[in-house]
Structures are given as structure tokens and as C-alpha cells.
Amino acid sequence: MRLDNLTFKGGIHIPDHKELTKDKAIERANDPKMVFIPLHQNVGAPCESLVKVGDQVKVGQKIGDSKAFVSAPVHSSVSGVVKSITTMYIPTGKKSECIVIESDGQNELFESVKPKGDLDSLTSEEIFDIIREAGIVGLGGAAFPCHAKIVKSDEKKVDEVILNGAECEPYLTCDHRLMLEGSEKIIYGLKVLMKYTESKNGFIGIENNKMDAINAFSKVIPEGSNIKLANLKTKFPQGDSYRMVYAITGKTVPQGGRCKDVGVVVNNVATAYAIAEAILEGKPLYERVVTVTGSGIKEPKNLLVKVGTTIGDLIEQCGGFNGKPGKIIAGGPMTGTAQFTLDTPVTKCTSGIIVLTDEESKPQPISECIRCGKCLEVCSVGLQPLFISAYSLKNNFDEAEKYNATACIECGACSYVCPAKRPLTESIKHAKHEIKSRRKKS
Amino acid sequence: MEGRSIDPNSGTIVLDDKLLVSQTPHLRSNESVSRIMLDVIIALTPAMIGSIYFFKFNALKLLLVSIISAVAFEAGIQKLFKKDIKVRDLSAVVTGILIAFNLPANAPWWIAVFGAGFAIIIVKEFFGGIGHNFMNPALGARAALVASWPGIMTNYINPDGISSATPLTVLKTGGGSLPSIQRMLIGDIGGVLGETSAILLLIGAVYLIVRKVIDWKIPVIYIASTCVMLAIFGVDANSILYHVLGGGLILGAFFMATDYATTPVTPIGRIIFAVGCGLLTALIRVKGSMPEGVSYSILIMNVFAPLIERWTQPKVFGEVK
Numbered sequence: 103m104r105l106d107n108l109t110f111k112g113g114i115h116i117p118d119h120k121e122l123t124k125d126k127a128i129e130r131a132n133d134p135k136m137v138f139i140p141l142h143q144n145v146g147a148p149c150e151s152l153v154k155v156g157d158q159v160k161v162g163q164k165i166g167d168s169k170a171f172v173s174a175p176v177h178s179s180v181s182g183v184v185k186s187i188t189t190m191y192i193p194t195g196k197k198s199e200c201i202v203i204e205s206d207g208q209n210e211l212f213e214s215v216k217p218k219g220d221l222d223s224l225t226s227e228e229i230f231d232i233i234r235e236a237g238i239v240g241l242g243g244a245a246f247p248c249h250a251k252i253v254k255s256d257e258k259k260v261d262e263v264i265l266n267g268a269e270c271e272p273y274l275t276c277d278h279r280l281m282l283e284g285s286e287k288i289i290y291g292l293k294v295l296m297k298y299t300e301s302k303n304g305f306i307g308i309e310n311n312k313m314d315a316i317n318a319f320s321k322v323i324p325e326g327s328n329i330k331l332a333n334l335k336t337k338f339p340q341g342d343s344y345r346m347v348y349a350i351t352g353k354t355v356p357q358g359g360r361c362k363d364v365g366v367v368v369n370n371v372a373t374a375y376a377i378a379e380a381i382l383e384g385k386p387l388y389e390r391v392v393t394v395t396g397s398g399i400k401e402p403k404n405l406l407v408k409v410g411t412t413i414g415d416l417i418e419q420c421g422g423f424n425g426k427p428g429k430i431i432a433g434g435p436m437t438g439t440a441q442f443t444l445d446t447p448v449t450k451c452t453s454g455i456i457v458l459t460d461e462e463s464k465p466q467p468i469s470e471c472i473r474c475g476k477c478l479e480v481c482s483v484g485l486q487p488l489f490i491s492a493y494s495l496k497n498n499f500d501e502a503e504k505y506n507a508t509a510c511i512e513c514g515a516c517s518y519v520c521p522a523k524r525p526l527t528e529s530i531k532h533a534k535h536e537i538k539s540r541r542k543k544s
Numbered sequence: 545m546e547g548r549s550i551d552p553n554s555g556t557i558v559l560d561d562k563l564l565v566s567q568t569p570h571l572r573s574n575e576s577v578s579r580i581m582l583d584v585i586i587a588l589t590p591a592m593i594g595s596i597y598f599f600k601f602n603a604l605k606l607l608l609v610s611i612i613s614a615v616a617f618e619a620g621i622q623k624l625f626k627k628d629i630k631v632r633d634l635s636a637v638v639t640g641i642l643i644a645f646n647l648p649a650n651a652p653w654w655i656a657v658f659g660a661g662f663a664i665i666i667v668k669e670f671f672g673g674i675g676h677n678f679m680n681p682a683l684g685a686r687a688a689l690v691a692s693w694p695g696i697m698t699n700y701i702n703p704d705g706i707s708s709a710t711p712l713t714v715l716k717t718g719g720g721s722l723p724s725i726q727r728m729l730i731g732d733i734g735g736v737l738g739e740t741s742a743i744l745l746l747i748g749a750v751y752l753i754v755r756k757v758i759d760w761k762i763p764v765i766y767i768a769s770t771c772v773m774l775a776i777f778g779v780d781a782n783s784i785l786y787h788v789l790g791g792g793l794i795l796g797a798f799f800m801a802t803d804y805a806t807t808p809v810t811p812i813g814r815i816i817f818a819v820g821c822g823l824l825t826a827l828i829r830v831k832g833s834m835p836e837g838v839s840y841s842i843l844i845m846n847v848f849a850p851l852i853e854r855w856t857q858p859k860v861f862g863e864v865k
Binding site for chain 2: 348356357358359430431437456458465485512514525
């Protein structure tokens with residue numbers, strides 16, 4: 103069964119530039135000589151190092167962990183020697199302690215990296231432990247620890263598991279390629295999630311600009327299966343989990359709530375792939391597919407990259423810069439973070455490295471709001487970005503709160519359409535931050 | 545290779561220049577304020593050409609005087625207030641055209657200058673400039689002109705130069721004869737420059753709707769609710785057609801009731817605004833002493849716009865009450 107043309111209210115159409123890499127098969131990136139593995143690669147608590155300078159480590163060995171529930175361990179992506187533990191900037195723009203490992207080029211696997219057995223024979227506790235120990239986080243970009251998202255609770259039963267294959271961000275094709283090349287593993291990962299959460303139905307939501315991926319799945323899903331394909335209209339931000347849940351199930355996640363509140367768990371297709379590998383091969387999450395693209399890149403590619411490889415290494419492997427680079431973005435161009443150096447390491451949630459040319463990244467002059475109302479039309483949350491932004495810019499955060507600033511999902515659609523080029527998303531983010539820190543104080 | 549060089553010590557690439565770092569999103573659409581204003585100017589062009597065709601040099605003179613003085617007043621007042629000069633956004637040009645469109649063809653040139661000054665200085669810039677004015681500048685100017693020089697502002701001539709009553713005045717007072725519907729559509733009738741040709745205005749309106757500069761709902765609902773209200777007042781169907789094509793209803797509905805700054809920004813608010821304009825227009829035309837009611841209806845609703853906006857906040861996704 104296929105669900106066709108599902109969508110949500112609001113949203114925008116953006117030229118997607120996916121043609122640069124969508125037909126390019128995933129290649130393994132060159133082995134890095136040195137990796138810089140951040141100890142903070144999830145939205146929760148940072149890890150503490152389990153190794154010290156001079157230690158020998160192997161591929162897949164756990165090198166950092168935390169006692170906090172909302173956190174995920176990190177693993178070495180190479181075999182070699184720990185050179186130092188130092189503080190570096192990571193792609194989110196924040197600083198994190200990083201374990202610097204010099205690779206011996208052998209890529210020797212750690213002893214624990216071996217198949218975990220048949221899915222049917224695994225208990226749900228075992229599945230939970232495998233996912234946690236493999237350090238799996240949401241690979242769509244949010245990096246929420248997977249075990250903390252799916253954990254069973256008596257009051258919140260899960261009816262549906264949705265795999266998010268929308269990939270609504272322009273330029274990115276890492277999920278698209280993974281869906282084409284790893285559809286069976288993704289289905290396996292979905293079955294693991296459905297078994298653990300005891301949910302009745304599984305869905306894979308894919309935007310209809312990726313018909314080849316939809317067709318690839320329909321070949322491997324048997325008739326009458328409780329896994330269904332959901333064909334979604336191509337519209338940004340379809341990949342936002344609330345929009346995804348609404349489009350596929352018609353359920354509305356309450357403001358400030360989680361998808362689980364309405365009995366749904368949403369995971370990225372790449373996360374499901376990582377779960378499958380964690381069980382089938384016992385492989386922790388130490389590498390991922392990264393789309394290196396943009397008109398500022400000579401040869402755009404989809405690369406399978408070891409966590410800790412620097413952005414500069416990847417750009418070099420893609421033929422270097424094409425013209426003068428203006429902006430380098432980690433993640434998608436709508437929600438990703440602009441980088442100021444080539445030395446930041448790739449983390450578990452780096453879905454893309456996008457290089458925009460100097461010409462493309464020139465900031466456009468900001469003018470007065472003309473109240474055209476386009477930001478209201480495109481806001482999928484139903485907010486009035488022009489008012490929240492105006493209050494935020496006047497430091498009137500109480501009024502911004504009354505206009506539901508905290509419900510903003512920071513998708514950037516309002517800023518994208520604004521003819522006056524106003525800093526809407528930017529100022530609303532600022533308001534959210536202020537409101538939240540005030541709430542903490544009081 | 546441009547933009548990068550190889551560090552001889554490490555063999556890796558280094559950046560020659562600093563990278564730009566900014567907040568999300570990193571992509572922006574090609575739309576701009578001046579592009580929107582240019583679209584409005586393009587949409588008004590057929591009617592401008594029409595008015596010059598019908599009223600010859602008089603129309604050309606009023607259009608030029610009005611546009612030039614609107615732009616000059618805006619640049620001058622912004623310089624005086626030590627603000628950035630923003631005439632490049634073309635909004636003053638739009639105001640200039642709309643002021644000329646609200647003048648009778650035989651109006652003297654200084655009327656246009658006064659109108660442009662009132663619209664730009666008092667209505668627009670005194671309230672904070674583009675996006676901040678609470679009423680439509682061109683209509684504000686028209687109201688000031690009608691109040692100050694009622695004789696000049698209601699002395700209409702036909703394209704042939706003979707002074708005549710407008711079709712709506714004929715309907716209201718009964719004197720004189722009505723032009724045919726064809727002449728109403730083409731614009732070969734008496735009235736202000738911009739209200740004459742329905743067809744030329746509609747061509748521009750369709751362009752604006754296709755370009756997504758305006759939402760079709762406002763003008764269509766405005767005109768529809770005017771018709772319904774007129775019918776309720778007992779106006780016969782044939783006269784309603786004259787009401788739609790005459791008296792600047794099409795100009796007002798498509799080009800003035802859709803003004804961003806002075807109408808509610810919420811989708812439901814815009815519909816309420818349009819219905820209100822329609823009801824008031826019919827009320828003024830049938831029950832009021834004036835034959836024409838578009839400009840005052842829109843001005844009155846302009847004043848209500850913030851209130852309507854407040855009442856019609858959109859529903860927030862997943863709102864917890």
C-alpha cells in the first residue's frame with residue numbers, strides 16, 4: 103500500500119540543487135591520518151573520555167561515555183594511538199573536548215564489533231542496550247540519542263514508527279543515496295524499531311522528488327506488510343518531525359511536546375541504517391554519509407566519512423574549491439551552521455558540507471518590513487514571524503512570548519521568502535533563547 | 545587555484561580569505577521590495593497608457609508631475625529627517641501613479657504636487673515611512689484634496705473634453721444619460737484617470753495575482769460583497785454592473801485594498817477587511833450623499849486594520865489551551 107501526495111500547511115518550494123550529487127554513488131572517503139573525535143556529539147550531556155594520551159585504540163572501541171540518560175557514547179573511527187585530548191570547535195559552532203587519534207592505517211576492529219545475533223531471538227532489553235552502546239543518535243541533524251527517544255514507558259505507547267526520508271533540505275543527498283543503496287538495511291532497522299516499541303505500523307516518508315528511492319523500497323517491501331511507503335509532496339520543511347507525523351498520520355503533536363505524546367516515533371532513515379548495522383555487524387556509529395556539495399566545490403560527492411575527519415580533508419578530496427569560497431555550511435543550507443575554519447571535525451550529525459561561492463553568499467541589504475504577510479503564509483507552525491521578530495529586535499521578549507515565539511521550529515522559511523530580507527529566523531531564535539533562559543531563572 | 549593555496553608544511557589546503565559566518569537560513573529567495581513595487585508599476589502600466597490615450601497631454605502631465613513630486617518629496621523628507629534615502633524601493637513611484645489616477649483629467653498640475661506632498665510627507669513619512677503608515681497614502685491625499693478643492697476634484701470631463709457627470713452620478717441623481725457597458729469596460733467615459741478603463745486595470749490585476757504580489761481573495765470578496773449589499777438595498781442588476789465598472793471600484797479593490805501596510809496581515813483578517821470595504825462602499829453609494837464610496841470605505845477600514853488583525857490571530861500548530 104502506498105500513501106500518495108501527503109503534505110502539511112504552509113511551507114516553501116526552494117530550488118534544491120540536488121542534481122549536483124543525487125546520481126553519484128556513495129564513495130568511501132580516503133582514510134584520515136589523524137581524527138579529532140568530539141566527546142559531545144549529541145544534544146544531551148557530553149561524554150567523558152575513557153582513554154588517555156598514549157593509549158592504543160581500535161576501530162569501534164568506545165572512547166567516551168556519560169552517566170546521563172540523555173547522552174550517547176562515542177567510538178574511535180580508526181585504529182591507532184591517542185595523541186592528545188584538546189578543546190576544539192565542532193560544526194555546531196560550540197566547543198567540545200576532542201580525542202585526537204593518529205591512525206596506524208590498519209583499521210583493526212575492536213573485539214566487540216561482531217554480529218549481535220538474530221533479531222527474533224533478541225529481547226527488547228538487549229535491543230535497547232545495543233542501540234545505546236552503539237552510540238546511535240538522530241542522524242537527520244538533531245543528534246537526539248536514539249535510545250532516549252524510543253525508550254519504553256507505560257504511559258506512552260507507540261502505535262507507529264515513521265522513518266524520515268524526506269530530506270527536504272536543498273543540496274543534501276546523503277539520505278537519498280542511502281535509501282537507494284541500503285534500502286534493505288533501512289527496512290531491517292525499521293523492523294528493529296517496531297519490534298522494540300511494539301508498534302503496529304511502520305512508515306517510510308519520502309518526498310516525491312525521490313521517486314527512485316520510493317521505487318527501491320517498494321521492491322523490497324512485500325505486499326500486505328505492515329510497513330507502508332508514504333509519498334510526500336516536495337515542500338520544505340517536510341522533514342520536520344511534527345510535519346512528518348501530521349502528513350502521514352494526521353495527528354497533531356502538542357506544542358512543546360514530543361511525537362511520542364501522540365504515539366509516534368520518528369527516526370531518520372540513516373538512523374535506521376545505523377541500527378541495522380549495529381545489530382547485523384555489531385558496528386557502532388563511527389562513520390556516516392556526508393554530501394560534500396555546492397557550486398563552490400569542484401567535484402561534489404557523497405562520501406562515507408569517518409567521524410573526526412576534518413572538513414578541509416573532505417573538501418580536498420572533492421577537488422577543492424571552485425572559485426572563491428564565501429560560506430561553508432555544515433548541514434543543510436536552511437538550518438545548518440556556517441563554519442569559519444576548515445579544521446572542524448565531522449560529527450555523527452554532519453549530513454553535508456556545502457560550499458557557497460563568494461558571490462552566492464553576499465549578504466543582501468535589509469530594508470523595512472512592508473507587512474506583505476508572506477512569512478505568515480509560509481510558517482508551518484502558524485506563527486506571525488514579523489511581529490515576533492519586531493518585538494525581539496526591541497528586546498520586548500514578553501510580547502514575543504505572547505506571540506508563541508517558543509513554538510518556532512527555526513526552519514528558516516520566513517527569512518527565505520522575506521522580500522525585505524529581514525533577519526526573521528535569527529531574531530526569533532534570539533527571542534526563544536531569552537525566553538527560555540528567563541524561565542530557567544524564575 | 546583561486547581561493548585556496550597549499551600550506552607547504554602540512555600539505556593541506558588553507559583559506560586565503562575569511563569565510564562569511566551568519567545565522568540561518570543561508571539561502572534567500574530572489575524577491576525584493578523593489579521587485580514587488582516594480583510589479584505594481586508594471587501592472588498599472590496598461591491603465592496609464594490607456595489614460596494617456598484617452599486624455600492625451602493632460603493625463604501625461606498629471607502622471608509625470610505626480611510621480612516626480614512623490615519621489616522628490618520622499619527623498620527630501622528623508623534627507624531632512626537624516627534617514628537613509630530609500631526612493632530606490634520604488635514605493636513612491638507607485639504612490640505617485642495612484643495619486644494621478646485619483647485626479648480628474650482637467651485638474652491643474654499643482655493639485656498633483658499638493659496630493660503627492662500630503663501623501664508622502666504627512667501620511668507616509670510622519671508615521672515612519674514604508675510599511676508603517678496606517679492609511680493608504682494615495683487615498684489619504686485624495687480625501688484631503690476632495691475636502692480642500694471639491695470643485696476641482698469633482699469636475700470631470702469626458703475624453704472628448706466636454707465636461708460631464710460620471711456614470712455613478714447619473715445613477716444617483718438621475719440627470720443625463722448612462723454610457724454603454726462597452727464604453728465602461730474600455731474606459732471611454734468621464735471620471736478620474738485611473739477609474740476609466742476596467743479592462744486595462746484588470747489586465748494589470750491578473751498580472752499581480754499571477755506574480756503572487758496580491759491575493760485574489762481580497763479584491764474578489766470586496767467586489768462581491770459590494771454587489772450583495774447593493775442587491776440588498778434593492779439596486780437592480782443592470783445598475784449593479786455600472787457600480788462594479790464605475791466609481792473606481794476595480795482600481796480600489798485590486799490596487800488599494802490590497803496595500804500591504806494598511807490592511808491586516810492575517811489571512812482571515814484580510815477577508816474581513818474586504819467584506820467591510822464592500823459593505824461600506826455600497827452603504828455610502830446608496831444611502832450617503834456622495835455618488836462614490838470606494839476611497840472612504842478603504843480609508844475607514846484602514847483604521848480598523850490593526851483591530852481586525854488582533855481578532856484574527858492564526859491558530860498555532862499544536863496549541864495547548
